[in-house]
Amino acid sequence: MKPDLRAKILGVELGNPTILASGIMGVSGAACCYAAKNGAGAVIPKSIGPKEREGHANPVLVEFDKGFLNAVGLPNSGVDNSLGEIEFAMKNSGVPVIPSLFGGTKEEFGMVAEKLDTLRPQLIEVNLSCPNTQDDFGLAFALSEKDAGEVIKLVKSKVRAKVIAKLAPNVPDIKTIARAVEKAGADAITAVNTMPGMAIDAKTGNPLLHNKQGGISGPALRPIAVNCIYEIYKAVNIPIIGAGGVTHGEDAAEMIMAGAAAVEIGTGIYYRGIDVFRKVSGELEQLMAENGYATIKEMTGVSHR
Numbered sequence: 001m002k003p004d005l006r007a008k009i010l011g012v013e014l015g016n017p018t019i020l021a022s023g024i025m026g027v028s029g030a031a032c033c034y035a036a037k038n039g040a041g042a043v044i045p046k047s048i049g050p051k052e053r054e055g056h057a058n059p060v061l062v063e064f065d066k067g068f069l070n071a072v073g074l075p076n077s078g079v080d081n082s083l084g085e086i087e088f089a090m091k092n093s094g095v096p097v098i099p100s101l102f103g104g105t106k107e108e109f110g111m112v113a114e115k116l117d118t119l120r121p122q123l124i125e126v127n128l129s130c131p132n133t134q135d136d137f138g139l140a141f142a143l144s145e146k147d148a149g150e151v152i153k154l155v156k157s158k159v160r161a162k163v164i165a166k167l168a169p170n171v172p173d174i175k176t177i178a179r180a181v182e183k184a185g186a187d188a189i190t191a192v193n194t195m196p197g198m199a200i201d202a203k204t205g206n207p208l209l210h211n212k213q214g215g216i217s218g219p220a221l222r223p224i225a226v227n228c229i230y231e232i233y234k235a236v237n238i239p240i241i242g243a244g245g246v247t248h249g250e251d252a253a254e255m256i257m258a259g260a261a262a263v264e265i266g267t268g269i270y271y272r273g274i275d276v277f278r279k280v281s282g283e284l285e286q287l288m289a290e291n292g293y294a295t296i297k298e299m300t301g302v303s304h305r
């Protein structure tokens with residue numbers, strides 16, 4: 001029998017477990033529809049902040065041998081100007097649309113969440129990997145149990161949507177952050193955002209990114225993400241969405257076996273084209289058939305036995 005590729009996250013049904021990761025196709029509603037048309041089971045537009053932001057100067061994205069480094073600097077047109085694009089995607093993509101948000105302060109997260117919630121999404125993703133502008137060192141919210149928990153608690157108080165906390169991999173013990181956001185009311189966790197990284201031109205000594213430092217995505221991130229998912233699965237009772245280097249069906253299977261209920265794909269688009277979603281689903285289906293898995297649920301967390 002053909003395996004059942006459907007995935008369920010907090011009661012929301014996806015035709016397959018691949019999700020467009022935030023930031024890769026921008027906020028444009030048409031771009032989200034394009035990913036859905038090419039097989040994405042759900043889509044996440046670029047993270048929306050409180051106001052318009054330019055982002056960093058070019059180059060913002062460079063390739064290295066095992067992935068990409070990016071420092072785009074969260075460019076976006078602000079929540080008020082982005083609602084129309086997200087609404088367009090919700091009406092026309094035919095798949096669940098999961099708005100993503102960020103802020104520089106807890107209050108900004110709360111404000112943006114409240115506005116996004118007026119669109120009545122079923123799920124929203126909270127990007128905690130942005131600097132806390134009230135912290136002396138500008139530490140990202142995702143790096144502190146206290147900050148991450150407080151943001152999630154505030155967002156939860158402002159929305160009817162279920163809240164997914166997106167965590168960062170560069171923490172000493174991701175279980176403690178996962179437990180903190182679960183305790184604060186997060187309904188699910190996405191693991192993970194990019195890992196800090198840097199590349200330097202060996203001839204000139206100049207950093208390749210204009211921002212000098214950035215975030216690693218793609219294949220180099222995958223074992224780190226799988227490890228984070230594995231750890232989080234042991235620590236909490238809420239669903240996990242995997243992200244980081246999913247390029248082939250086998251990569252998706254690996255994350256699901258570590259404990260993910262679904263997987264996001266971002267950088268995979270650069271390697272395999274926009275129909276990476278359909279390709280990964282097809283490969284995953286074949287792998288499931290060959291190894292006797294009837295459903296995604298049956299496969300989730302099998303590596304913990």
Ligand SMILES: Cc1cc2nc3c(=O)[nH]c(=O)nc-3n(C[C@H](O)[C@H](O)[C@H](O)COP(=O)(O)O)c2cc1C
Binds near residue numbers: 194218268
């Ligand atoms: C160019 C670029 C922009 C990104 N922008 C965002 C963003 O706005 N919000 C967010 O939560 N993650 C953002 N990410 C992180 C991705 O959503 C994802 O977590 C990460 O890239 C790992 O998955 P991947 O290896 O499949 O790309 C961005 C990644 C890239 C490469």
